Amino acid sequence: MNIRPETLQLYLVTERSLAAGRSLTDVVLAAVxxxxxxxxxxxxxxxxxxxxxxxxxxKTALNDSGVPLIVNDxxxxxxxxxADGVHxxxxxxxxxxxxxxxxxxxxxxxxxxxAPGDGFADADYFAASPVFATDTKPDxxxxxxxxxVAMLRRAVDRPLxxxxxxxxxxxxxxxxxxxxxxxxxxxIMAADDPTEAAAQLxxxxxxxx
Amino acid sequence: MNIRPETLQLYLVTERSLAAGRSLTDVVLAAVxxxxxxxxxxxxxxxxxxxxxxxxxxKTALNDSGVPLIVNDxxxxxxxxxADGVHxxxxxxxxxxxxxxxxxxxxxxxxxxxAPGDGFADADYFAASPVFATDTKPDxxxxxxxxxVAMLRRAVDRPLxxxxxxxxxxxxxxxxxxxxxxxxxxxIMAADDPTEAAAQLxxxxxxxx
Numbered sequence: 001m002n003i004r005p006e007t008l009q010l011y012l013v014t015e016r017s018l019a020a021g022r023s024l025t026d027v028v029l030a031a032v033x034x035x036x037x038x039x040x041x042x043x044x045x046x047x048x049x050x051x052x053x054x055x056x057x058x059k060t061a062l063n064d065s066g067v068p069l070i071v072n073d074x075x076x077x078x079x080x081x082x083a084d085g086v087h088x089x090x091x092x093x094x095x096x097x098x099x100x101x102x103x104x105x106x107x108x109x110x111x112x113x114x115a116p117g118d119g120f121a122d123a124d125y126f127a128a129s130p131v132f133a134t135d136t137k138p139d140x141x142x143x144x145x146x147x148x149v150a151m152l153r154r155a156v157d158r159p160l161x162x163x164x165x166x167x168x169x170x171x172x173x174x175x176x177x178x179x180x181x182x183x184x185x186x187x188i189m190a191a192d193d194p195t196e197a198a199a200q201l202x203x204x205x206x207x208x209x
Numbered sequence: 210m211n212i213r214p215e216t217l218q219l220y221l222v223t224e225r226s227l228a229a230g231r232s233l234t235d236v237v238l239a240a241v242x243x244x245x246x247x248x249x250x251x252x253x254x255x256x257x258x259x260x261x262x263x264x265x266x267x268k269t270a271l272n273d274s275g276v277p278l279i280v281n282d283x284x285x286x287x288x289x290x291x292a293d294g295v296h297x298x299x300x301x302x303x304x305x306x307x308x309x310x311x312x313x314x315x316x317x318x319x320x321x322x323x324a325p326g327d328g329f330a331d332a333d334y335f336a337a338s339p340v341f342a343t344d345t346k347p348d349x350x351x352x353x354x355x356x357x358v359a360m361l362r363r364a365v366d367r368p369l370x371x372x373x374x375x376x377x378x379x380x381x382x383x384x385x386x387x388x389x390x391x392x393x394x395x396x397i398m399a400a401d402d403p404t405e406a407a408a409q410l411x412x413x414x415x416x417x418x
Contacts, residue, residue, distance in 0.1 A: 047300035048282055073257055076285035080306045091256035097289045 002085070002107045002124045005159040006037070007068065008181035010202050013040045013163070014058075015136060018189035024054060025061045031188045032065050034198025037181070040087050040109075042072035056081040068107060075101055085109065087127070095122045111163075113141050113148075115155035127183060128152045130164025131174060136185045140164060146177040153178030168197075171204035181205060211294070211316045211333045212247075214368040216277065217390035219411050221245045222372070223267075224345060225252070227398035233263060234270045240397045241274050243407025246390070249296050249318075251281035265290045277316060284310055294318065296336070304331045320372075322350050322357075324364035336392060337361045339373025340383060345394045349373060355386040362387030377406075380413035390414060 012031050019027050028039055041058055043051045051074060059069050059081050068084035071077050073092045078085065085107025086098055093101075098108055099122035110120055111129040120126075128149050130140040144152070149162050162174045163183035171182050182205055191197035221240050228236050237248055250267055252260045260283060268278050268290050277293035280286045282301045287294065294316025295307055302310075307317055308331035319325070319332040322339075329335075337358050339349040353361070358371050371383045372392035380391050391414055400406035 048302050049300050052302060052306075074285060075288070076283060076302060076310070079284070079310045080302055091258050093257050093261060093285060093289055097261075101285070101288045 001158065002105055003038075003068075003109075003159055005180035008125060008159050008161040008183075009037045009205050010035055010198060011038045011040065011161050011163075011181055011183035012036045012188050012198070013042050013072070013183055013185045015042065015185045015189045016054075018136075018186055020190070025058055027189060027194050028058060029061055029065075030194040031198040032062070032067050034195035035202030036067065036188070036198050038068050038070065040070040040072055040183075044072075048074075048076065051077050052080045055083065059083060070107060070109060078102065078106070085124070087111070089129075095120055098122070109161075112152060112156075113144060115152065123158060125159040125161060126152065126156050128160060128162040128179065131162045132165030132170065134165040134185075137164070146173055149174060149177040149179050168200045168204050171201055172208050175205055175208040210367065211314055212277075212318075212368055214389035216246050217334060217368050217370040217392075218246045218414050219244055219407060220247045220249065220370050220372075220390055220392035221397050221407070222249045222251050222281070222392055222394045224394045224398045225263075227345075227395055229399070234267055236398060236403050237267060238270055238274075239403040240407040241271070241276050243404035244411030245276065245397070245407050247277050247279065249279040249281055249392075253281075257283075257285065260286050261289045264292065268292060279316060279318060287311065287315070294333070296320070298338075304329055307331070318370075321361060321365075322353060324361065332367060334368040334370065335361065335365050337369060337371040337388065340371045341374030341379070343374040343394075346373070355382055358383060358386040358388050377409045377413050380410055381417050384414055384417040 041055050070085045070087050071083045072087050087109040089111045107124050109125045110123040111127045131144050133143050159180045161181045161183050162179040166182045166184050167187045174182050188194050188197050225233050250264050279294045279296050280292045281296050296318040298320045316333050318334045320336045320338040341352050368389045370390045370392050371388040375391045375393050376396045383391050397403050397406050
């Protein structure tokens with residue numbers, strides 16, 4: 001396991017379109033100041049070169065914080081910038097091939113909507129996705145709900161984060177259901193004060209951890 | 210140099226939307242039977258997983274032929290399937306980083322619209338792009354023309370292929386201008402008989418080589 005459960009406590013997934021004129025790096029650093037423990041850069045529309053440039057800038061900015069940077073989907077981008085790992089969904093590279101390419105020390109996370117079958121032995125953590133309905137990812141499957149989080153908690157022996165429609169009001173229930181942490185996009189990316197938003201989420205998470 | 214000039218003689222770039230109900234693999238194998246010397250798989254809209262599956266099927270199909278398979282843009286896909294190399298454009302991973310990730314024996318090709326500056330020492334071949342206007346890639350820059358091919362031939366000391374609007378009628382002039390080969394998309398992918406289309410293009414190229 002290349003990641004401790006505590007590192008998943010407050011997991012920020014970037015969404016540049018929500019940054020509202022602010023630089024992605026500025027929003028992320030503000031959120032880290034508020035208590036974000038891990039960052040995933042997600043760029044579904046960017047060219048490879050633009051993705052690399054953005055991810056490298058973010059990695060450089062995060063270096064002093066010790067907060068890991070995970071790349072959504074793109075193993076090539078992760079290799080180019082020396083990211084800490086990748087996060088893989090159903091449409092991305094299969095987990096065993098990503099492990100073979102990235103080596104034993106990379107963090108590999110995998111999104112799950114049901115108990116994992118074969119092929120996930122190489123994952124370091126899992127993400128229950130989506131817990132609630134979300135506007136950020138309209139193509140996500142049906143919501144798992146708190147019962148789904150509890151089911152996955154029993155089904156997997158790895159650190160578990162939950163994502164999808166999580167905010168400061170429901171965060172504590174996610175943790176109570178068995179997740180080690182929460183992943184958010186808009187709750188931080190769209191916040192007027194990302195530091196304050198992150199701090200409130202962190203309080204909700206740690207109160208029940 | 211990981212590629213000989215002769216290998217660039219007839220370079221097929223795939224475009225699944227032109228396969229008209231035929232499988233990509235079937236069209237490519239038919240074209241190889243007609244004389245295609247190298248294949249590049251290009252998938253700008255596919256998910257990573259779908260791209261890997263398609264590229265792996267094509268690599269398996271091509272194995273017996275000895276025809277190299279190059280992956281457009283995606284170093285991750287190339288690594289996953291054990292492709293022979295990658296082809297990089299302006300929006301893709303910079304050439305030196307691709308070389309560092311893929312190692313010394315991978316074929317790395319780079320598209321050029323002007324004489325290369327620094328940063329291209331790692332390229333094995335260059336593609337003059339676009340030679341003529343083309344409907345296949347409407348976002349390509351202004352056409353280089355035959356004069357542009359001749360200029361690039363003088364400017365670079367690597368194998369040189371030309372792409373963009375090439376068909377059996379203008380192929381010979383591209384070679385006469387100094388290219389080692391021609392790259393085509395629709396001239397083969399959209400042909401009713403890809404074997405015959407490839408054979409005619411091959412004849413046009415080799416007559417002047």
